[in-house]
Amino acid sequence: MNLVPYFIGGVLPYITVLIFVIGMVYRFYIWIKTPQPGKMTLFPATDSTLGSTIKETLFFPSLYKGDRVLWFFAWIFHVTLALVFLGHMRVFSGFIDRMLIDMGMTPDGIDTMSSTVGGAAGIILLATGIMLLVRRMVLQRVREISGVPDFFALLLLIAIIATGDLMRVGAHFDLEQTRVWTLSLLKFSPVIPENGMFLLHALLAMLLVVYIPFSKILHFGGIFFTQALVKRR
């Protein structure tokens, strides 16, 4: 047995889930219990703190007012990322397929949808991700505040997106194999996928997931806390 694929496919997934869950719970717990005296409200503020916090999280209205070009790339990037994340459910389980077939879709139809919508999303992600990277390198005000972790986070994401895209356009990909893999992980008797590109993609993705609780990528959770503080009346 080759040790590297076994580690990536059979050991790392468990470590990843463990670190991610503990890390996230810990971070959120600390944030919730840290005391906050005084009010930090920024006006105009609405009566609904929750409503405006969710609005900020979903549509970035503050950024829209502040830097429209960045808003355009950032919003598309984040929304596509969320969609692609949801699309990946299909990679791990046949459940979605069965549901779609029950709703009247043909297996061929599902494949076509996956390759067009999913394929387009992959390209959009790559393009906007690269734009964000270029922006970070070119604009003085962003370059002068960027450090290693800022470039690392973007490069890691771009690498994950690129390896994912490659499986669409050239490299071999076997949907059945990933579903067997997921099921085997849940049964704690991992069946290791043999697809090299897939293993690389999975390795990078798990690296990202492990990195989230310890890095600024956690801003997707932090935004609830920071925005709620200034939106609270």
Add this chain to the structure above:
Amino acid sequence: MSQETAQVGHDHPVEKPKVVADQSKPVVTPEKIIQAIKAIDQGPKVLKLYMENCAKCGTCATQCPVYYGEQSKKYNPAARSDLIRSIFKRHCTTTGKLLGGLAGAREYRDGEIEEWAEHFYTCTGCRRCATYCPMGIDNSVITRKGRAILDACGLTPDTMKKVVRISLETGNTDGASPQAFKAAIQFLEEEMKDEHGIDIEIPLDRKGAEYFYVPPSGDVLVNPEATTGIAKVFYVLGLQDKWTMSSQYFDGANYGLFTGNDADMKADNKPYIEEAKRLGCKTLFMGECGHAYRIMKMIMEPSKWWGELPFRIINCMEFTAQHIKEGRFKFDLSKNAQPVTYHDPCNFGRSCNIVEEPRIILKASCSDFREMYPNRGENWCCGGGAGLSAMDDIIKFRMEVSGQKKMAQIRATGAKYVAAACSNCKRQLSQLMEFHKEDIAVGGVHDMLSRAIMINGKAAERVEYD
């Protein structure tokens, strides 16, 4: 932005604030500074979240009045905040401890505190960055933490130190004695007698008065028309004997907010609460001073510094605007014929939501009111926020860098009078007009009311103040 504006700052190197180390404070050691930064881990929540959630997108820089004035890294809000953030990461985050620079963390460099005064006293604390930050990160909170550390090391700029000391010693930031204050009040009463031909009182130390008026001292000693405006409002409403000022405590200004020293801020605040209780007032009636009202309304009251209060806290502009809406006053608009605009002080607009009230007062008392754009919560800072307007050792910075955007904004309105409900804004704006050779008057909101309000069937016969 044009190339021209982008270059201004580079032609004129910016001066440094004068700092004389305070010998009474213990020796500054790196450990002490690191300890102060590590304390952030225990809160307040805002500060801790701001250490861990900046995505480094650079949006703050596009909305900062200082960075607008000069695009250099030292003025980039995220870079300034990183002075503290990077040290916090080194000592309080897992990645920072393990990876150091690779995680954006760094160790405190011995002696760098000496340069911090320059950095943290070039942020105007206007909170505009927070309005546009996708995460809602308020860099002014980090600035205040930086200033708090400076203060604990005795490295607060001299001007600031002096203002805090004078205020704690005398109860007002001008160091005026009760006798001097009483003389100024008497002068204002005589002035109003000349204007209207009748006695309009400014009651002092009246126990049992319902309203206890606390202005910034400047609104009695420097731009007194705001206070005559208040006196006239009470007179017309028939509440002449229902309000009072204190001859000892007549200045809501509190520079503890600006030096980051919470103990000073509370010590400066306390006598006012005690005076309000002693006078038995039912309403603490705050004047045209943004940060004074913010401390009372958004910090002291909700944080319950002094427990439950036997009085409510309102701003004078809310009171007057309400009575204007009820049609209680008449105005002679010909007295204010020149175009007038309103500058939203950051502490009133973004921090306290007092935005419509000053407009109601100005629109009622002026014939040509013009909006400045953007305005209200999105207004640009005057460039003298967070106490900077008191610092004449950095006046070139205030005139050419931090105040540049404000100057352009005011010019675009074509106004001949800029009203600002804040003594700090007024000082900065007056200096801006003088520096940029603009013939535009600067004053308060009730000043305009004072000039146009009809008493005994006519408005004031006004001698030209200048």
